[in-house]
Amino acid sequence: MKICHLTSVHPANDVRIFYKECTSLKKNGYEVIIIANGAKNEIVNGINIIGTISIRNRFFRILIVPFIIYFKAIKIKAVIYHFHDPELVFCGIFLKLIGKKVIFDIHENIGISILDKRWINKPLRKTLFNIYNIIEKCLITYFDKLIVVSKLYNKRFPKKSVIIKNYPIINIVETNNKSEFLMPLRFIYVGVINEDRCVFEMLKIISILSEKKYNIKIDIIGEINGDLLKIKIDKYIEDKNIKDKVSFFGRLDHSMIFNIMQKSHLGFALLKPTNNYLNAIPTKIFEYMMFGLPVICSDFSIYDYYIKEKNTGICIDIKNIDLSVNKIESLINNIDLMKLMSENGMFVVRNEFNWESEEKKLLKIYQEITNA
Secondary structure, X not given: OEEEEEEOOOOOOOHHHHHHHHHHHHXXXXXXXXXXXXXXXXXXXXXXXXXXXXXXXXXXXXXXXXXXXXXXXXXXXXXXXXEOOHHHHHXXXXXXXXXXXXXXXXXXXXXXXXXXXXXXXXHHHHHHHHHHHHHHHHHHHHOOEEEEOOHHHHHHOOXXXXXXXXXXXXXXXXXXXXXXXXXXXXXXXXXXXXXXXXXXXHHHHHHHHXXXXXXXXXXXXXXXXXXXXXXXXXXXXHHXXXXXXXXXXXOOOHHHHHHHHHOOOEEEEOOOXXXXXXXXXXXXXXXXXXXXXXXXXXXXXXXHHHHHHOOOEEEEOOOOHHHHHHHHHHHHOOHHHHHHHHHHHHHHHHHOOOXXXXXXXXXXXXXXXXXX
């Protein structure tokens, strides 16, 4: 059976889209096509990737790319279309109008996330928030199924939605004797680099620990949001004299990230308390756990079950860096506790928080739609 995934925002090799969902579908007998903005036309692991012209400007991407993707999509003549971005809602509607089965994969709380987007003029955010909510109420139940990552949409559309968490694919690896936590202790951060994701708070923590003569380093993997921010970061590192403590890697593929995680000891997952972040679990915390890294995350209640109850790391208050540093000091001075958190993290990922448990839900959705 031919199915087609559509994205205007994510790369074709996005972990959730390609490595989790599409790979799971492919290995279970589906013919899988991905249409992605700016992708290269190629076949990877038996999955056919079809690209559009690359449009990165947000305004033109939102205005033009959905139409390009729609016309490419109808040529595919797939049985099920599965789209991943809110700007493709009308593309999905048009596909429904010509009799196709359509799934909307909602990766985040879209309405709330609009209120946090700094690139949108602040007075305009509330208006766009209201417009999107109207569109959502009028159109979203028209789709055959909604895949969501949080309880919020599941409660809002209980008959249409299924929660599929963004848990990692189990990767049982040799941890290079991480249980010994040998010096220097290596911190790691993976993800977009911006102020809402606490880049300066991480650097300040590293700076203070360095001043206290701890033998530490941090590897930061991901894209920096803009040239101005890069200048500010470089100046901060120079002013704090921590250049030898900090390594930036830019965006890397997953295998290279995992190679660095193998050599790391503790994982940062700090976020500022924006509307969207307060209600979302970043995938990186489960990947840190998978590699035996105690997690250092923001003190949000949504993490309590994963971090505090499972004893896989510590939650800190980013508004109080001195107190946060004290908590981190207590952790890194207690090797036995770090070993316990490391073992707990690996155990819960291998037995509970893994993609294999979510894959079954995905396959069930496809079976229900095709049998309807």
